[in-house]
Amino acid sequence: MGTDVTELFVVITVIVVALIFDFTNGFHDSANAMAGPVATGALRPRTAVILAAFLNLLGACLSTEVAKTISGGFFDDELITVPIILAGLVGAIVWNLMTWLLGLPSSSSHALFGGLIGAVVVGAGIASVNGWVIVSKVLLPAIVAPLVAGIAAAWATRLAYSITRKTPSVHSETGFKYGQAFTASMVALAHGTSDGQKTMGVITLVLIAANLQAPGSGPQAWVIIAAGVAIGLGTYSGGWRIMRTMGKGIVEIETPQGAASGAATSATILASAHLGFGLSTTHVSTGSILGSGVGRGAEVRWNVASRMAFAWLLTLPGAGMVGGLSALLADQGVFGVVALMVLLTVACLVIYILSRRHKITHANVTDSHEVLVLAAATPTTYPDDPRLEAPKPKKTKKPKAKSAA
């Protein structure tokens, strides 16, 4: 009886943590679809995230066929235990939040694989991980995705500009904005179908491992809905920091350029999903924006791009480190799990508090191209900056003092 209760506790914990990961997945990737339309004004920020959230939820509900495994071929499926899944999820969440704080787009799938690999290495040693799969499924796609999408976007952008060169911009702006809204919606829907599955797969796997569900059966209705709602809420919350980097940080996006990069993003994502060479949505959309900037001949901020490339390289080992350390705790029974949850909560809170110093919201997402973390970094002020509001109390105090006198 006692073991059943502890097992149930662990299962519920993993489900909650999986949904939290799904949420971070949503707000981390909101920018993939919507950074372009928000930057050009094709969609208002609020409208963009509501649309993306709805399409992600819809996409998640449409894809009920989840992958049978979550190991991705990186290691033996038998090595996957419930504590390892928990530790892997914690690694992925912490990495997603850290890159979000810095406003860096990075792949949530890579973070999840990294977390799981780290946890497996701690449990079963480094020899259990297939290094070749890391090269073919992580390193190579991370180079190929921005290259392919970038070339596609660069050519599309050049064509878009040369075809409409003599068209009055009043006419072309509207048309390209419609195009952008359509391609962005496709990216959001495709994201829901592919990434919603990940969380459903994890939860279903855990339920089967705990004998709460028949082996080989698909996800239950509540799992599909919960995963869809979590990714939708995450998308709605916006991830404005990453949206600023992608929409303003890499390059200034004009409307025809935004439409071309949107076309390149959706074409590359769909081709990679259906022709057998998987690419990360994040890497594809970033590559498109970069390529469209090159195609227009705009000034690309290569320092931002290289910082992003650095974050991509660090995603697997970074999430792996956190996942590995978490695995040490997750293996220590209920107390270990409770301690891990306390640490995760503290980490989330610290990152959240740091993010408040330079808050980025739907209201100021396109005001600047910089994502600041520490107040000391640059003395730039934003509308939400507390320093702008500081003088207000003084003004209201003065008349009061006069009337009192």
Add this chain to the structure above:
Amino acid sequence: MHIDWAALGIVAVVSIATSVIFTILLAGGIRLVSAAKIKSNEGGSGTMILSMAYVLLGLAGLLVLFGIYLIIPRFH
């Protein structure tokens, strides 16, 4: 473990070709709609140009529909 270079090549070619075709259809449609408007403002008849514009935009729309067909697993 091998790397599927053939799949990689196909993905690259299809991605680039589709992006370029979609953009040509969209930009061409936009250009013709604008040309038709300008022509009718000048007193001429833009119907012919406008119908050509709608053909291009319709084809772009078909590409979008095909994309949605690909995204939704139940369709295939």
